[in-house]
Amino acid sequence: MSLREQLCEYGRRAIEQGLVIGTSGNLSVRMGNLVAVTPSGIALDRLTPETCPLVDLTGRVVEGELRPSSETPMHLAIYESTDAQAIVHTHSVFGTVVATTMTELPPVHYNALLLGGVVKVAGYATYGTPELAANVRAALEGKRAALMANHGGVTIGATLEEAFEATRLLEWLCEVYVRGLSVGRPAVLTEEQLAAVVERALNPPPL
Numbered sequence: 001m002s003l004r005e006q007l008c009e010y011g012r013r014a015i016e017q018g019l020v021i022g023t024s025g026n027l028s029v030r031m032g033n034l035v036a037v038t039p040s041g042i043a044l045d046r047l048t049p050e051t052c053p054l055v056d057l058t059g060r061v062v063e064g065e066l067r068p069s070s071e072t073p074m075h076l077a078i079y080e081s082t083d084a085q086a087i088v089h090t091h092s093v094f095g096t097v098v099a100t101t102m103t104e105l106p107p108v109h110y111n112a113l114l115l116g117g118v119v120k121v122a123g124y125a126t127y128g129t130p131e132l133a134a135n136v137r138a139a140l141e142g143k144r145a146a147l148m149a150n151h152g153g154v155t156i157g158a159t160l161e162e163a164f165e166a167t168r169l170l171e172w173l174c175e176v177y178v179r180g181l182s183v184g185r186p187a188v189l190t191e192e193q194l195a196a197v198v199e200r201a202l203n204p205p206p207l
């Protein structure tokens, strides 16, 4: 599957799985000095490879008729400052609930380690602006995921599949936390407990 075909496939899955409604999310994948990104104004389950523009690392369109996603500056800023090869941004429900009510998602489940532990909420700025890109870049430092205040979430990966699975995990962690808050006070894992998980993962017991 070509990288632009992957954008269509994961765009479709994002809608099917309820992570995105219509055009309210965007995906990109890097190929060397070029980035294929979802276009502005087309629902993510209606994409075809030709509708996905190719831009260079400054945002100039090098192929495609349509305008790249309005969030392209954020994608490019993330590629500049991380080892990401793919990025998924959505307005998923529980991620957005956390991003509108809290300053971070505490690690209440050890799978949070897959995203870098605590997930920070980047400060609010208008969509598509360099300010938002800078805020997200800062929140992502050393992490695979960030939330964006009053907006949504963003995840990165070495492949689009990895970035997409990170988005699913982020949404699951946010849902567990939000539902936990409706029942009681979710216990947050301590540094020691998280360190023990890392230790266990690095040194599994013999078969």
Ligand SMILES: [Zn+2]
Pocket (backbone or CB within 6 Å): 024, 025, 071, 089, 090, 091, 127, 151, 152
């Ligand atoms: Zn957005």
